[in-house]
Amino acid sequence: MTQKKKTVVAAVLVVLPVVFFFGTICIGRYYVSLTDVWLGLWQGITGRSSGLSTETAAVVLQIRLPRAFLGAMVGAALAASGAAFQGLFRNPLVSSGILGVSSGAGFGAALAIVLFNSIFLTPVFAFIFGMAAVVLSYFAGRIDNTSPTITLVLGGTIIQSIFSALISLLKYMADTSTQLPAITFWLMGSLASTKTADVLLAFIPMVLGMLGLLLMRYRLNVLSMGDREAKTLGINVNGNKAFIIASATLATAGAVCVSGVVGWIGLIIPHVARMLVGNDNKWVVPASMSLGACFVIFCDTICRTLTGGEIPLGIITALIGGPFFIYLLKKTKGRNW
Numbered sequence: 118m119t120q121k122k123k124t125v126v127a128a129v130l131v132v133l134p135v136v137f138f139f140g141t142i143c144i145g146r147y148y149v150s151l152t153d154v155w156l157g158l159w160q161g162i163t164g165r166s167s168g169l170s171t172e173t174a175a176v177v178l179q180i181r182l183p184r185a186f187l188g189a190m191v192g193a194a195l196a197a198s199g200a201a202f203q204g205l206f207r208n209p210l211v212s213s214g215i216l217g218v219s220s221g222a223g224f225g226a227a228l229a230i231v232l233f234n235s236i237f238l239t240p241v242f243a244f245i246f247g248m249a250a251v252v253l254s255y256f257a258g259r260i261d262n263t264s265p266t267i268t269l270v271l272g273g274t275i276i277q278s279i280f281s282a283l284i285s286l287l288k289y290m291a292d293t294s295t296q297l298p299a300i301t302f303w304l305m306g307s308l309a310s311t312k313t314a315d316v317l318l319a320f321i322p323m324v325l326g327m328l329g330l331l332l333m334r335y336r337l338n339v340l341s342m343g344d345r346e347a348k349t350l351g352i353n354v355n356g357n358k359a360f361i362i363a364s365a366t367l368a369t370a371g372a373v374c375v376s377g378v379v380g381w382i383g384l385i386i387p388h389v390a391r392m393l394v395g396n397d398n399k400w401v402v403p404a405s406m407s408l409g410a411c412f413v414i415f416c417d418t419i420c421r422t423l424t425g426g427e428i429p430l431g432i433i434t435a436l437i438g439g440p441f442f443i444y445l446l447k448k449t450k451g452r453n454w
């Protein structure tokens with residue numbers, strides 16, 4: 118890719134999430150003009166009245182702005198984690214939940230709903246058990262004090278199955294009138310109940326995780342060559358692997374604990390990024406963040422505007438992601454897979 122093309126692509130990837138962000142705040146059953154959005158933001162930042170009606174200010178500042186921001190963060194975190202895992206494991210079919218973080222978070226959320234029926238504790242338990250699932254996957258995949266890539270993936274698959282069974286057990290034990298619907302809807306994924314507190318809860322782990330991946334994106338190119346080649350080039354393979362896995366897990370757990378289980382983002386978005394910027398991970402990771410943010414904002418806008426009710430986010434990402442993945446497979450003819 119020439120320098121001119123890199124500059125153009127970088128500019129587009131920076132501007133595109135901003136366009137989607139402000140666009141989704143405007144769109145909805147209660148239409149808000151772009152001018153009103155800017156006035157609402159000014160009012161929120163300065164605390165001064167901007168002349169907006171109470172209803173418009175509430176829609177912008179309390180409902181759509183936190184939801185759009187959280188959607189962008191969730192999409193960026195899941196897509197970047199997926200790109201990192203695909204490069205690290207040298208497998209284009211892995212996603213951000215490959216080490217069990219999604220199933221672990223699902224179990225944590227279900228456990229909080231069954232035991233405490235608490236909206237506040239649900240994301241907290243989801244985050245804790247999402248992180249715990251990855252730790253268990255890491256130890257399950259360790260052989261002779263090393264963690265080969267294939268055994269890490271196998272360990273993640275085992276832990277995923279165990280937590281999926283535990284989720285089914287909790288659903289079987291849950292109260293069918295209140296707890297079971299809450300668990301089911303959480304597992305489908307949604308940003309419908311987004312509050313400012315949710316943004317603050319998930320912001321720190323997602324940002325820390327994404328910053329770690331951005332710092333390590335250059336090392337991903339070396340690690341994707343294989344452990345032996347990376348050692349030959351003087352790379353601390355185990356240390357770098359552990360840092361990348363920890364960063365990706367932190368970002369994914371932060372996203373899943375507030376959005377529920379949302380699939381396909383960490384799988385398809387890195388492939389779209391590679392079609393635009395090539396296979397160099399120093400470009401793939403930030404491009405995945407930008408495209409992931411746009412994708413989740415787009416899907417969430419469909420969720421809240423397509424019907425009279427709220428469609429779970431995980432349904433829309435799957436309905437769009439599945440056919441689009443088939444299109445990518447046909448278009449690329451399996452190259453670099």
